[in-house]
Structure formats: C-alpha cells, structure tokens
Amino acid sequence: MILSEAELIEIRQHLHQIPELALKEFQTHDYLLSIIDQLKQDYLEIEIPQKLPTAILVLVKGSNPKRTIGYRTDIDALPVTEKTGLSYSSKHSNIMHACGHDIHMTVALGLLSYFSENQPKDNLLFFFQPAEESESGGKKAYELGIFHDQFKPDEFYGLHDNPNLPAGAIGCRIGTLFAGTTEVNIDVNGKSGHAAFPQNANDTVVASASLIMQIQTIISRSIDPIQSGVITLGKVEAGTIRNVIAGHTRIEGTIRGLTQKMILEIDDRLRDVCQGIARSYNMEVKLELNQGGYWPVENDPELTKKFISYMKNNPEVKYIETPPAMTGEDFGFLLAKFPGVMFWLGVEDDSELHSATLTPNEKSIMRGVDAVKGFLIDRMEN
Numbered sequence: 001m002i003l004s005e006a007e008l009i010e011i012r013q014h015l016h017q018i019p020e021l022a023l024k025e026f027q028t029h030d031y032l033l034s035i036i037d038q039l040k041q042d043y044l045e046i047e048i049p050q051k052l053p054t055a056i057l058v059l060v061k062g063s064n065p066k067r068t069i070g071y072r073t074d075i076d077a078l079p080v081t082e083k084t085g086l087s088y089s090s091k092h093s094n095i096m097h098a099c100g101h102d103i104h105m106t107v108a109l110g111l112l113s114y115f116s117e118n119q120p121k122d123n124l125l126f127f128f129q130p131a132e133e134s135e136s137g138g139k140k141a142y143e144l145g146i147f148h149d150q151f152k153p154d155e156f157y158g159l160h161d162n163p164n165l166p167a168g169a170i171g172c173r174i175g176t177l178f179a180g181t182t183e184v185n186i187d188v189n190g191k192s193g194h195a196a197f198p199q200n201a202n203d204t205v206v207a208s209a210s211l212i213m214q215i216q217t218i219i220s221r222s223i224d225p226i227q228s229g230v231i232t233l234g235k236v237e238a239g240t241i242r243n244v245i246a247g248h249t250r251i252e253g254t255i256r257g258l259t260q261k262m263i264l265e266i267d268d269r270l271r272d273v274c275q276g277i278a279r280s281y282n283m284e285v286k287l288e289l290n291q292g293g294y295w296p297v298e299n300d301p302e303l304t305k306k307f308i309s310y311m312k313n314n315p316e317v318k319y320i321e322t323p324p325a326m327t328g329e330d331f332g333f334l335l336a337k338f339p340g341v342m343f344w345l346g347v348e349d350d351s352e353l354h355s356a357t358l359t360p361n362e363k364s365i366m367r368g369v370d371a372v373k374g375f376l377i378d379r380m381e382n
C-alpha cells in the first residue's frame with residue numbers, strides 16, 4: 001500500500017493529537033508500528049531496539065545494494081500547551097508537536113510506503129528516533145549500538161520543517177546548517193527566611209536576577225561579534241509564596257554556537273560569571289553544562305552537492321539556499337559518525353517553531369515525500 005496524500009494527512013493529524021515527551025513516545029511508537037505493519041512486508045525488516053524501546057528501525061532491502069542509505073525522523077514533542085484551536089489539537093495536556101515532528105514522521109511514512117511497494121536498488125534504513133528535543137536520542141542510539149550489521153547506514157539524511165519557507169520548498173547549504181547547543185542547569189542555593197528579615201536570609205531571587213543580567217553580557221561583550229552565539233534562559237523557578245525569601249532558584253537554559261570552539265568559549269565564560277556571583281552574594285551557584293549529542297549539524301560537502309544539484313534541477317521542487325540557523329539538532333551527532341545531509345522542508349506558517357500556535361501547511365507533506373523520494377532514487381543510480 002502506497003499511502004495517498006489524504007491518508008498521510010489523516011496520519012499526521014492523528015500523530016498531532018498524541019504528542020509525547022522524550023523517551024516516553026510509547027503511544028506514538030505503537031501507532032507508527034500499526035501503520036508500518038499495514039505496508040507490504042516483502043522487502044521490510046523491522047527492529048525494535050530493546051535498549052531504546054520507543055525507537056523503530058525499518059530496513060527496506062535493496063534489489064542490488066551498493067550501500068545502505070539512512071533516513072531519520074524524530075518522533076518526540078515539547079512541553080507546550082497548544083493554542084491552535086485546531087479540531088485535531090493535542091489530546092495530551094501541556095504537550096504539543098510544536099516543532100513539527102508529526103510532519104517529519106509522516107513524510108518518513110510516505111517514503112517508506114513508496115519503497116515498500118517499489119523495491120529500492122540500495123538498502124534503505126528508516127530510523128524513527130526518540131528524544132530529539134532533549135535527552136539526545138541520536139547519541140543514545142549510536143552509543144547503545146543500535147546501528148549494527150545491516151542496520152548500519154553508509155550515509156544518513158534527515159529533514160526539519162521550516163515555517164519561514166514556502167510549503168514543500170527544500171532549503172539546504174553545504175557546511176554548517178544548525179548550531180551546536182549546550183544545555184545549562186544552574187542551581188542557586190542561599191538561605192530562605194521571613195520576608196520581613198532579609199538580614200537573616202540569603203535571597204537567591206536577587207542573586208539570580210543579577211546572574212541572569214550578567215549572563216546577557218557574555219554574548220554582547222565577551223565574544224567576537226563577527227562570530228555567532230546565543231544564550232537563552234527559558235526557565236526560572238524560585239520561591240513558594242510572596243512573604244518567604246526563596247532559598248533556592250533553578251535556572252535552565254541553552255547555549256548555541258555555530259562552531260564547537262564558540263560553544264566552549266561561551267561555556268567557559270558562563271563558568272566565570274557563576275563563580276563571580278557565588279562570591280559576591282556569598283551563596284552556592286552550581287552550574288551543570290551538558291552538550292549531550294547536540295553537536296553542530298555539519299553537512300557532508302560531497303553528498304550535499306549531489307543533494308542540492310538534484311533539488312535545483314528538479315522543476316517540481318522549489319529549492320532555496322538557506323543560511324545557518326541557531327536551532328540545535330542531535331542529528332549533528334549522527335552526521336559526525338556517518339556522512340550525510342540535513343535539510344529544511346518548508347511548511348509555510350506565521351508561527352515559529354516551538355510556538356503554541358504552530359500550524360504547518362499540510363501541502364508540504366506530499367511535496368516533501370516527492371522531493372526526497374526523487375532524490376533517493378537518483379542517489380541510487382550513482
């Protein structure tokens with residue numbers, strides 16, 4: 001069965017309703033398997049890695065394989081409360097496919113359904129990957145050894161949706177496509193006390209306010225303005241009630257840089273700033289930095305040239321050269337282990353990625369399937 005555009009849209013809307021957080025994608029996993037099970041099985045071999053139970057690997061055996069081409073889709077969602085008002089909105093409270101992974105999965109299923117009926121020349125390995133938004137699912141998969149024997153790609157491809165590009169357009173570039181990131185966790189430990197007696201307490205809200213403002217100077221004052229970097233602190237938690245001084249503040253954020261050197265430079269400066277605050281406010285500032293697998297996404301030059309040339313020469317595809325973006329992706333880790341290409345698929349929307357109103361244009365799904373399918377067939381001829 002080759003999934004039609006209408007069937008793919010129905011699948012996407014179902015996936016949209018059942019978003020799940022990193023490593024907890026069990027319902028998504030079961031639904032994906034239920035679709036995969038309906039496909040013609042003659043060329044398929046399915047593996048569920050025990051050590052990463054929400055992942056799925058599907059090998060499509062080639063007729064005359066020279067190589068195994070990997071295609072990866074991420075399957076997790078974000079802790080965002082959906083505000084699209086769509087009839088098929090998320091049924092899971094405070095979780096949403098706000099990064100478009102429902103679109104990614106659906107394109108992968110569209111491709112898989114095509115190749116399950118039309119045996120590819122080369123082997124094709126579809127990797128439904130948990131935990132892209134956090135927990136470094138790509139790195140975990142690699143380190144747990146799930147790419148083994150025939151389930152090991154020689155080259156790897158994957159897409160990310162992009163609301164700023166027209167529906168179905170393909171965006172890419174040679175070199176760095178996405179930034180590397182470091183997850184930042186800061187625990188500021190002072191002393192709680194009565195709001196009326198600050199002299200007997202050590203207020204972590206005041207120290208954290210100062211810390212947050214000082215962190216803002218790292219990008220503006222400490223790094224070369226010609227280079228790029230970002231620090232966003234997306235979560236701050238402190239206190240329990242207005243009249244108790246907060247003895248603990250938790251700050252969570254993310255650092256982004258287009259090179260590993262830049263990320264490490266920002267990491268170092270952040271350590272210094274935390275130490276300075278600890279000393280000046282006489283409290284403990286515990287800093288934890290974790291890059292996990294969110295390495296810069298470096299596209300392989302030769303494969304990317306082939307990819308771009310195919311897309312540019314295909315009259316059905318609108319190809320757009322895109323600049324590097326500060327989004328992170330643990331596909332960066334996999335591209336450091338296997339040569340390959342990450343690219344954007346335009347989904348044309350006014351809302352940004354990670355926003356509660358993200359509404360990707362569903363026309364992008366079939367256009368994405370057709371563009372990638374064409375490229376994969378072309379790649380197998382060379």
Ligand SMILES: CC(=O)N[C@@H](CCC[C@H](N)C(=O)O)C(=O)O
Nearest residue numbers: 133134181182183254327328329
């Ligand atoms: C495409 C996208 O939005 N990816 C996420 C990846 C998260 C990286 C990591 N967990 C971090 O927050 O540092 C992004 O936020 O860019």
